[in-house]
Amino acid sequence: xxxxxxxxxxxxxxxxxxxxxxxxxxxxxxxxxxxxxxxxxxxxxxxxxxxxxxxxxxxxxxxxxxxxxxxxxxxxxxxxxxxxxxxxxxxxxxxxxxxxxxxxxxxxxxxxxxxxxxxxxxxxxxxxxxxxxxxxxxxxxxxxxxxxxxxxxxxxxxxxxxxxxxxxxxxxxxxxxxxxxxxxxxxxxxxxxxxxxxxxxxxxxxxxxxxxxxxxxxxxxxxxxxxxxxxxxxxxxxxxxxxxxxxxxxxxxxxxxxxxxxxxxxxxxxxxxxxxxxxxxxxxxxxxxxxx
Amino acid sequence: xxxxxxxxxxxxxxxxxxxxxxxxxxxxxxxxxxxxxxxxxxxxxxxxxxxxxxxxxxxxxxxxxxxxxxxxxxxxxxxxxxxxxxxxxxxxxxxxxxxxxxxxxxxxxxxxxxxxxxxxxxxxxxxxxxxxxxxxxxxxxxxxxxxxxxxxxxxxxxxxxxxxxxxxxxxxxxxxxxxxxxxxxxxxxxxxxxxxxxxxxxxxxxxxxxxxxxxxxxxxxxxxxxxxxxxxxxxxxxxxxxxxxxxxxxxxxxxxxxxxxxxxxxxxxxxxxxxxxxxxxxxxxxxxxxxx
Numbered sequence: 021x022x023x024x025x026x027x028x029x030x031x032x033x034x035x036x037x038x039x040x041x042x043x044x045x046x047x048x049x050x051x052x053x054x055x056x057x058x059x060x061x062x063x064x065x066x067x068x069x070x071x072x073x074x075x076x077x078x079x080x081x082x083x084x085x086x087x088x089x090x091x092x093x094x095x096x097x098x099x100x101x102x103x104x105x106x107x108x109x110x111x112x113x114x115x116x117x118x119x120x121x122x123x124x125x126x127x128x129x130x131x132x133x134x135x136x137x138x139x140x141x142x143x144x145x146x147x148x149x150x151x152x153x154x155x156x157x158x159x160x161x162x163x164x165x166x167x168x169x170x171x172x173x174x175x176x177x178x179x180x181x182x183x184x185x186x187x188x189x190x191x192x193x194x195x196x197x198x199x200x201x202x203x204x205x206x207x208x209x210x211x212x213x214x215x216x217x218x219x220x221x222x223x224x225x226x227x228x229x230x231x232x233x234x235x236x237x238x239x240x241x242x243x244x245x246x247x248x249x250x251x252x253x254x255x256x257x258x259x260x261x262x263x264x265x266x267x268x269x270x271x272x273x274x275x276x277x278x279x280x281x282x283x284x285x286x287x288x289x290x291x292x293x294x295x296x297x298x299x300x301x302x303x304x305x306x307x308x309x310x311x312x
Numbered sequence: 313x314x315x316x317x318x319x320x321x322x323x324x325x326x327x328x329x330x331x332x333x334x335x336x337x338x339x340x341x342x343x344x345x346x347x348x349x350x351x352x353x354x355x356x357x358x359x360x361x362x363x364x365x366x367x368x369x370x371x372x373x374x375x376x377x378x379x380x381x382x383x384x385x386x387x388x389x390x391x392x393x394x395x396x397x398x399x400x401x402x403x404x405x406x407x408x409x410x411x412x413x414x415x416x417x418x419x420x421x422x423x424x425x426x427x428x429x430x431x432x433x434x435x436x437x438x439x440x441x442x443x444x445x446x447x448x449x450x451x452x453x454x455x456x457x458x459x460x461x462x463x464x465x466x467x468x469x470x471x472x473x474x475x476x477x478x479x480x481x482x483x484x485x486x487x488x489x490x491x492x493x494x495x496x497x498x499x500x501x502x503x504x505x506x507x508x509x510x511x512x513x514x515x516x517x518x519x520x521x522x523x524x525x526x527x528x529x530x531x532x533x534x535x536x537x538x539x540x541x542x543x544x545x546x547x548x549x550x551x552x553x554x555x556x557x558x559x560x561x562x563x564x565x566x567x568x569x570x571x572x573x574x575x576x577x578x579x580x581x582x583x584x585x586x587x588x589x590x591x592x593x594x595x596x597x598x599x600x601x602x603x604x
Contacts, residue, residue: 062365063355068468073354073553173465176360184483187476261365 024091024114029054029256030239031090031114033081036064036259037266038172038209039096040273042119043255045236046094047278055255056088058284062260065172066099067141067208074143078104082112084258084284092243094235095119098207099141102149115242120144122238123205123231124153130227131203134158137196137226138165139218140207141172150205164199168192168211175210181217189214189221197222205229255279316383316406321346321548322531323382323406325373328356328551329558330464330501331388332565334411335547337528338386339570347547348380350576354552357464358391359433359500366435370396374404376550376576384535386527387411390499391433394441407534412436414530415497415523416445422519423495426450429488429518430457431510432499433464442497456491460484460503467502473509481506481513489514497521547571 030046032039036059043055058081060066066074078100085093092115095101095108101118108116127136127150136158138150145167154161170188179185196204204226206212212230219228255278259266267281322338324331328351335347350373352358358366370392377385384407387393387400393410400408419428419442428450430442437459446453462480471477488496496518498504504522511520547570551558559573 062361069354070554169469170462170465170471173462177461179462184476184479187479191476262362 024089027053028089028091029056030243031055031085031088031093032057032096033078033085033093033100034059034096034209035066035077035100036061037269037273039232040270041209041212041230042094042096042232042236043278044274045230045233046239047274049236049240054253055279056085056090057255057257058085059257059259059266061262061266065141066097067143067169067172069099069143071103071143071147074100075104075107078108079111082108082116086113088256090114092117092239094239096209096232096235098123098209098231099143102140102144102147102207105149117235117238117242119209119231119235120149120207121153122235123207123229124150124157125238126231126234127203127205127229128154128157128161130229131158131161133200133202134160135162135164135199135201135203137199137201137204137222138163138207139168139171139192139196139204139211140165142167142169144207150207162199164196164201166192166196168208171214172208172210175213180213185214185217186221189217193218193221201226203227203229205231207231257281258284260284316381319345320381320383321348322535323347323377323380323385324349324388325370325377325385325392326351326388326501327358327369327392328353329561329565331524332562333501333504333522334386334388334524334528335570336566337522337525338531339566341528341532346545347571348377348382349547349549350377351549351551351558353554353558357433358389359435359461359464361391361435363395363435363439366391367396367399370400371403374400374408378405380548382406384409384531386531388501388524388527390415390501390523391435394432394436394439394499397441409527409530409534411501411523411527412441412499413445414527415499415521416442416449417530418523418526419495419497419521420446420449420453422521423450423453425492425494426452427454427456427491427493427495429491429493429496429514430455430499431460431463431484431488431496431503432457434459434461436499442499454491456488456493458484458488460500463506464500464502467505472505477506477509478513481509485510485513493518495519495521497523499523549573550576552576 032042032055063077095118098119101120105118136154145165151163154163174185204222206228209232257279263281263283271277324335324347352369355369387410390411393412397410428446437457443455446455466477496514498520501524549571555573555575563569
């Protein structure tokens with residue numbers, strides 16, 4: 021792996037707004053230097069798209085951020101991390117840190133019983149990525165996973181507590197609670213906003229793992245050597261739709277606007293070297309496309 | 313307006329699966345001939361995207377269906393119909409029938425009190441399209457509109473009844489019910505699947521208008537002259553993601569699979585003549601882009 025030096029910015033990629041929780045965690049840590057964020061708000065959510073489509077969109081985001089000269093890519097989106105991490109690592113010219121691997125490592129450190137719960141989008145849970153990562157880290161681990169598709173729209177609607185959200189959480193979390201887990205991975209960047217309800221339903225003894233916090237910690241460890249390499253810390257934020265809404269949410273999430281927000285017209289092609297990896301994807305292993 | 317003759321297929325465009333309710337309504341009516349459907353499942357939902365992005369995606373769908381030789385375009389997606397109908401009519405070489413105009417006409421015929429409710433996505437309600445259409449049809453009409461962003465994810469999760477859905481409906485419909493409407497437009501193709509809960513919350517005296525039914529009826533009236541013009545009725549369905557899921561839902565919605573489903577790689581460009589209208593959009597009236 022070669023690429024830009026330690027003074028270059030850190031790239032953060034998410035399907036939309038949720039990755040701002042990762043930005044917040046990064047800004048609170050000693051790893052400084054500037055951040056370049058891309059949120060694919062024109063095509064959010066990724067959680068109910070096919071692995072082939074999520075992979076294609078993720079590779080487009082990688083190319084865009086590479087063109088911004090990033091020194092590493094943090095994949096804040098659990099769905100992209102779940103289904104596209106191998107393709108991203110293979111195609112990237114810089115180190116790639118996924119939220120799933122980081123979250124799994126954090127859960128592996130936290131569990132005492134070896135029974136771990138995972139909640140996420142349908143795509144994340146369907147990929148069984150946390151099961152695979154945890155199995156490598158905790159011999160004999162038992163994983164209980166549940167897809168919670170309504171959590172993201174509930175957060176986006178601002179219904180982060182109240183009777184409806186409580187009832188939805190009870191329904192989704194029942195199988196995970198019954199499995200007797202002592203640790204629960206919040207495998208979607210939106211879910212920490214429902215932390216209070218989730219903790220309440222799961223019980224106080226269950227440790228909740230914020231996978232966004234986990235990846236921010238990992239960045240500190242992996243890229244720690246560049247801790248002082250930052251320049252003026254001019255962060256830049258790019259979204260593919262709804263600049264205004266992103267600016268509002270950024271202030272809400274971060275308590276400030278740490279940088280400019282600009283529109284990237286994601287359907288404007290070519291704005292990166294798409295043909296090479298597209299040809300590989302299209303003529304790759306059978307079933308790689310649309311294996312929903 | 314010029315274009316293909318009466319033997320050509322009818323184009324139906326939706327952001328995803330929801331337009332199948334319009335297909336079902338069309339298949340039950342005397343207007344036969346074949347249907348070419350495009351569902352933009354790679355970029356669904358449209359309801360929380362900006363008007364500029366919804367317009368761009370809608371124009372891409374128009375170009376694609378024109379290339380399939382359709383004789384008219386039915387815009388089954390309320391959000392696309394709400395924010396992009398003027399651009400579609402301006403750019404189209406064939407007649408364009410929007411679900412909003414049809415739904416408004418149907419509501420105008422149904423109301424006795426002149427108080428009409430409208431529910432839809434945030435984008436549809438924000439556009440105030442139904443208010444404008446109804447004001448032209450019913451002098452002095454009073455419209456009470458409510459955005460119901462959780463209805464689509466609830467339908468997609470299959471939670472079409474039960475306590476959670478009932479509680480969400482109570483919350484969203486309260487202001488519309490309090491406005492004393494006698495007619496309620498279901499301004500999103502997913503909402504007819506929640507008809508029982510909505511009718512229950514609104515009360516039996518309120519007439520529910522299925523805008524998909526309304527546009528199918530309009531097709532019969534506007535294109536009635538081509539009622540016998542159909543050929544072998546080979547319907548074709550194109551989606552931009554998740555062919556398998558679409559096939560499953562098609563059987564569920566229609567009770568059969570009336571045609572083949574194929575993948576259109578929506579981010580493969582150029583597959584239509586994009587530059588001309590893009591240039592117009594980009595150099596159009598100020599504020600046309602990202603006026604969220």
